[in-house]
Amino acid sequence: MKMNKFKEKAIHSLFFFNGLLVVLILLGIFALLVFTALPGFKEIKVTEFLFKSHWNPTSYVKSSYGIVSMLVSTLMVTFGALLIAIPLSIGTAAYLTDLAGPRVREIAKPIIEILAGIPSVVIGFLGILLVGPFIARFFGLHNGLNAVNGSILLAIMALPTIISLSEDALKSVPKSYTQASLALGATKWQTLVKIKIPAACSGILAACMLGMGRAIGETMTVLMATGCAPAMPKSFLGSVRTMTSTIAIELGEVPYNTTHYYALFGVGLVLFVITFIVNMISDIILHRHERKTR
Amino acid sequence: MKKYLQVLTGIGLGLVLTTGLYAQEMLQIKGSDTLINLVQRLSEVYMEENPGKFIAITGGGSGTGIAGLINGKCDIANASRLMKSKEIKQANSRKITPKRIVIAMDGLSVIVNDRNPVSKLTKDELGRIFRGEVTNWKEIGGNDMSITLYGRQSNSGTFVFFKEAILKADYSQKMNRMNGNAQIVEAVKQDVSGIGYVGVGYVKKVTGLTVVKVASASGKKYISPLDAEDVKSGKYPITRPLNQYLNGIPKGAVSHFIAFELSEKGQRIVEEEGFFPIPSEYRDFNNKNLGM
Structure with missing residues (x-):
């Protein structure tokens, strides 16, 4: 009896420390980013960093540290990706829950999950060899290294996340809702659009936000497929250079503890804050929706 | 359960031991993406001729290789450019004295x-x-x-x-x-x-x-x-030497491999890979830096 109680306590504290560890790691990463980024702002003006578009720390003439063009690039490929991925994913999820027979579902689900396991370098290759030339021909451009290419590839990478989670959300809509709707004479389509999707809205939204998190942080694919020209992007058919690719390109060769080094951590900090805000917002929406439906 | 653990620790120990053994003989080369295929080929032929010697080569760019040499992460840094004076100073402050060897010529x-x-x-x-x-x-x-x-x-x-x-x-x-x-x-x-x-x-x-x-x-x-x-002859306007940077005058495994690269056979591989062999002025330069 005593032994059991001891065991119970031990396991209790084990899980408590697990939870605490995650929080500590998160705080640690945040602190590291802040303390490594801060010394850089002795030499860089915060206003230059946040509001100027010119980034060229290894310039021949004068170093400049403005992140606006990469911030815009990141937002462009991310929203482009969501624009493609969300309709596709919700459609697929609806098909899988409503229409597909058990055989199809059994085959389709694992295939979608395999898609999540494809390494990002491989997807990057796909962008260079397949998607790029296709975009070039389709839009009549000279090359396909642009934001559209990045968006399509990131959409492919975000698909599995959004599909799986939306499907779970649609599945968890109580059967009685569907039955009631059908019994009232609504068609399957009306039931899906008017009843099921609104009821699963919070789950689907959370799925999209997680997909967005995946797209914002992705590095290798955009590094390979978007051309990485540092100029301010003018359209979706021009080259873009995201925050992640800038860090990946430059961190490998930057001398430690220089302004350039601190500035790269500053970029990382901005990226962290963005993903943090995205997650916060999705969390707030989720909770509000839960309270309403209860 | 116990058996699995035993097997696992066995494998783990084996890995540690083998990597430990290899680490002694493994030459680390890092840097230029322009040089990587050439040096890869050179090392393959070298390892074939000298069983028991191991060379690991990674790319990442000249900047990455030079940073690796400064941080003591590699024995040889491939570089398609010269080291900057700032980088040499950084290296010296970490008790590393970079020596430059030219192994091939490139017409960019x-x-x-x-x-x-x-x-x-x-x-x-x-x-x-x-x-x-x-x-x-x-x-x-x-x-x-x-x-x-x-x-x-x-x-x-x-x-x-x-x-x-x-x-x-x-x-x-x-x-x-x-x-x-x-x-x-x-x-x-x-x-x-x-x-x-x-x-x-x-x-x-x-x-x-x-x-x-x-x-x-x-x-x-x-x-x-x-x-x-x-x-x-340097008549082509964008001719450049392709370099390797070493820490001090090389001894042992490093010097053995460098000698192979500069040998007639090594320079033939340089030509097979599409680059050009070193002219005599750089041969003299190399000999000086190799302490010969």
């Missing part, structure tokens, strides 16, 4: 798509193109078509070398920053409006490209980097 090649009629340019024109001052091919004798620039990323020695030898200013902000020589070749092959620069070893066996002839100034002779004599 400017490439355009073979459907582009432009086939020769002056150094000055190249500078204007890559600084972004000339943006249409018709301004330099081509068709009416905007120019798409393909260059390397800032960790590349080729990026730095071309900037310092040709541009003497910053690259155009519109230049696409590609991830290695092979990607530039691939991009220019597909893009009729493209122009890029790569090590000569990357253009010899490729179709679909024109290797541009370059003149040092207008009125001077246009020379192709594919001409071995002109690159060796």
